[in-house]
Amino acid sequence: MISHIVQSLDGVADEIVVVVGNGADDVKKEIEEVCSHMLHLISFVEQGELLGSGHATKIGLTGLKTKPDNIIVVLGDMPLLTAEVIGEMRQTFEESDAQVLVSTAIQENPFGYGRIVRDAQGNVEKIVEEKDCDDAQRSINETNMYPFLFEREFLEEALEKIDNNNSQGEQYLTDVVEIANNSGCSVTSYTYSDVALAQGANDRSQLSQLEAIMREKINEQHMKNGVTMVDPANTYIDADVTIEADVTLLPGVILEGNTSIANGSVIGPNTRIINSNIGKNCVIESSKVNESTLEEGVTVGPFASLRPGTVLREGAHIGTSVEIKKSVIGKGSKVPHLSYIGDATVGENSNLGGGTITANYDGANKHPTKIGDNVKTGVHTALVAPIEIGDRSYTGAGAVVIEDVPEDSLAKGVPAKVDEGWTPPAPKN
Secondary structure (H helix, E strand, O other), X not given: OHHHHHHHOOOOOOOEXXXXXXXXXXXXXXXXXXXXXXXXXXXXXXXXXXXXXXXHHHXXXXXXXXXXXXEEEOOXXXXXXXXXHHHHHHHHHHHOOOOEEEEEEEOOOOOOOOEEEEOOOOOEEEEEOHHXXXXXXXXXXXXXXXXXXXXXXXXXXXXXXXXXXXXOOOOOOXXXXXXXXXXXXXXXXXXXXXXXXXXXXXXXXXXXXXXXXXXXXXXXXXXXOOOEEOOHHHEEEOOOOEEOOOOEEOOOEEEEOOOEEOOOOEEOOOOEEEOOEEOOOOEEOOOEEEOOEEOOOXXXXXXXXXXXXXXXXXXXXXXXXXXXXXXXXXXXXXXXXXXXXXXXXXXXXXXXXXXXEEEOEOOOOEXXXXXXXXXXXXXXXXEEOOEEEOOOOEEOOOOXXXXXXXXXXXXXXXXXXXXEOOOOOOOOO
């Protein structure tokens, strides 16, 4: 949630202070990783005691490196808030003569939210938190939302006047509105046209509701851009994923992180892709792809697992129940089924038979396997690394290969014996 908020401030705020408390290290790590392009704008301050939103704002002001004219205060649990809305708020505030801008929303069920109390002229008089409302105030359906915008000098003075004389014993930032009115200052407001954008998460149920709203918005935008989703309700796409037009996503697809998918590819059903680049016209069925690169025309699955460091060159095929780890599979090469290929380089147009295993771990260290062009391994071949299989070589069924195999050779048996200069027999009619 916090990274979405910080990104929504990009281009809107000249400086960003993040107030951290519980889980401070995790929050900092998230922001530093996801918002790395904005770190020159961001600083962190820690709120040692959690004494309320007013106190957190006061702590936040200490982290400012400059003295801006205006301050915007945003909650860290409003991931649907957009830069466009914040920009509208900023414009509304700057065009007014007010010292405070309050954001509000009209809600059918305002339970749990502070109520906006207006005077006879319709001006915002004060904000009363749910727990402090009387019966008349509870009937008000205009609620206090975030962000707030303030003239900085006024805010600094007002924060010194906030007390904790309320049911929660906290310093409410919302009390600044009444302080402004009592001081003869002006308060303006901005009312959300889309209430969903202002929602926060106080528990896992509300978090899931926000995720559903965001997922729907993300999917809708991709479909407008030409992506086909057979079942949008069962398609899960992170905000940073990029998808070109004419990609088809089947039910149960999960796309995470900085994944990109080029046009013409068909993904799914039941496929999870994480931080990976998928080329044009690829087909990935019922598989997991993690931190991998697939070039054009690659096919994967079903039930394949591509682990970090996997590169599949143009036209490569990874079949049923195959695991690839930190390996390059060459152009047009195939690993059809029931195989594990780890720490390996496979050349072009090679075919690794069912059950081929690169035995890359000796109990202490990992070792590489190099397989040349036009190599064919028999079923249940074990290649004990470090090892190199030359171009156009073959292995027999069940071979355990423990030494290098030269070009144009056959390795067969346990341990395998190498027959050099071997050529396969001509096919019978």
